Amino acid sequence: MASVDVVVPNYNYGRYLRACVESILEQEAVTIRVLIIDNASSDDSAEIARSLSRDPRVELVLRSENLGTHASFNEGIDWAKADYFLLMFSDDFLVPGALKRATDAMEADRSIAFTYGRDVPVKGNAPIPTVAQQPDPPPLRLHRSRDFIKRFCRLGVFQIPGPSIVVRTSVQKRVGHYRTALPHSDDYEVWLRLAMHGPIGELDCIQAGIRSHDANRSTELWAxxxxxxxxxxxxxxxxxxxxxxxxxxxxxxxxxxxxxxxxxxxxxxxxxxxxxxxxxxxxxxxxxxxxxxxxxxxxxxxxxxxxxxxxxxxxxxxxxxxxxxxxxx
Structure with a gap:
């Protein structure tokens, strides 16, 4: 089975953390490791993280001070050693079978740098919805490296559901860290760098859920x-x-x-x-x-x-x- 390392940065999202991590651990037909990095949360996040670490697949970094999101992202990249790598915030979640669909596509085509799929939106504290069974394998559309970068440039942006992005770890290691000089668009810049190392696979299926609420990292920015x-x-x-x-x-x-x-x-x-x-x-x-x-x-x-x-x-x-x-x- 393909192996996937998933990094879950967290800050005061204790109310969402358990559902996020359980959606990862419940993925089938892949070998999972999860690293929860808590940035000195003041809620019950640390307690919830400790309870989740009873599963031997879960590792913890519980910081005594908030070092910011970039420190979490980059520590996670350094920690990763599986075949594939996923970075997802603790208020998001995976749908069943997401990691198998992503890794199957990249196992079949070793040139693919990363895959992504569609998302299901969730507002506020609403429970995770039941998502219909997705096609396996799903239809796959390949974007050549230059085409992906060119499309981003032509549109001035290219939105991809972040928690659906499964990256080949060897490519992520070559690309390296998120740049701290980009506090709100670091992900865009990393996607462009990743795209230089191979085609991108777009999966025509729902892979993840994204929760929107007042405490989102990008809520104020989008306003x-x-x-x-x-x-x-x-x-x-x-x-x-x-x-x-x-x-x-x-x-x-x-x-x-x-x-x-x-x-x-x-x-x-x-x-x-x-x-x-x-x-x-x-x-x-x-x-x-x-x-x-x-x-x-x-x-x-x-x-x-x-x-x-x-x-x-x-x-x-x-x-x-x-x-x-x-x-x-």
């Missing part, structure tokens, strides 16, 4: 879209200033990323303008600074490249249509 875009731009710049700069045609990819980020800012500005949100002004300023031509010619082609364009448009108009009814009530 201000321009900050998220700026952090994404910082990740792209870091990538091309380091390993990405060694790629053939890196200059053209860097320029593509600049346009992609500008176009993303432009259409985010349009969305905020339609909602009468003052952040639209800052988004337009950013878009025009990065791509002055967008002030004259709207970047319509960008929308055609986004896979979620139709869904976003439908959601927007659905909300507009319900407004009169709500006002009448």
């Amino acid at each position: 201000h879209q321009i900050q998220h875009i700026l952090h994404t731009a910082a990740a792209v710049q870091s990538f091309f200033d380091h390993e990405g700069g060694e790629m053939k045609g890196s200059g053209a990819l860097r320029r593509l990323a600049r346009r992609g980020i500008a176009n993303r800012a432009y259409w985010s500005g349009i969305s905020h303008l339609l909602r009468r949100n003052r952040e639209a002004i800052d988004l337009f300023k950013l878009a025009f600074r990065l791509s002055p031509l967008s002030a004259l010619i709207p970047p319509v082609a960008y929308l055609a490249n986004r896979p979620d364009t139709l869904r976003r448009i439908a959601t927007f108009f659905a909300r507009r249509l319900t407004l009169p009814t709500r006002r009448m009530r």
Whole structure:
């Protein structure tokens, strides 16, 4: 059986920790090790972690001071020695069979650097939902290294469900640590570096669950879209200033990323303008600074490249249509 090392960083998520770790330990047809790294939580996380460590597959690092998320990520990378590696926050969870589906795909094609799948969203403290049995093996779509990086640059972002990303450990070791200079977009930059080492496998199935709540690492960031875009731009710049700069045609990819980020800012500005949100002004300023031509010619082609364009448009108009009814009530 393939072996998977899973690192679970935790800070004051005791209420979610047990369900997260149990969803890992219950994975079948793979050999599991789990490392829980607690960053000096003030809730009952340490007590829950100790109870989970009664399973010999669970190891603990209980810190007396909070060293931050990067220290946990990077300690986990150094600790890993299995065939495959997964980093997931303690408020997320795996669906049954997720690790087998991921490792089977990478065992069949040894060139794949990492796989990812779809996620099921969970809000607040809602219980983990029952997920229908997923296809095994699921349909697999391969993204060539350069295609994956190019798509990220063209769109100015490429969202992947983090807890579904299973990485070949040898590739993660070559890529190395998360960069502490990127507090909110370190994952994006690591994905780009990983993509340099082989194709990426996209599994057409639900692999993990992502919980959204007020204490999420990214909740505050997502509340201000321009900050998220700026952090994404910082990740792209870091990538091309380091390993990405060694790629053939890196200059053209860097320029593509600049346009992609500008176009993303432009259409985010349009969305905020339609909602009468003052952040639209800052988004337009950013878009025009990065791509002055967008002030004259709207970047319509960008929308055609986004896979979620139709869904976003439908959601927007659905909300507009319900407004009169709500006002009448």
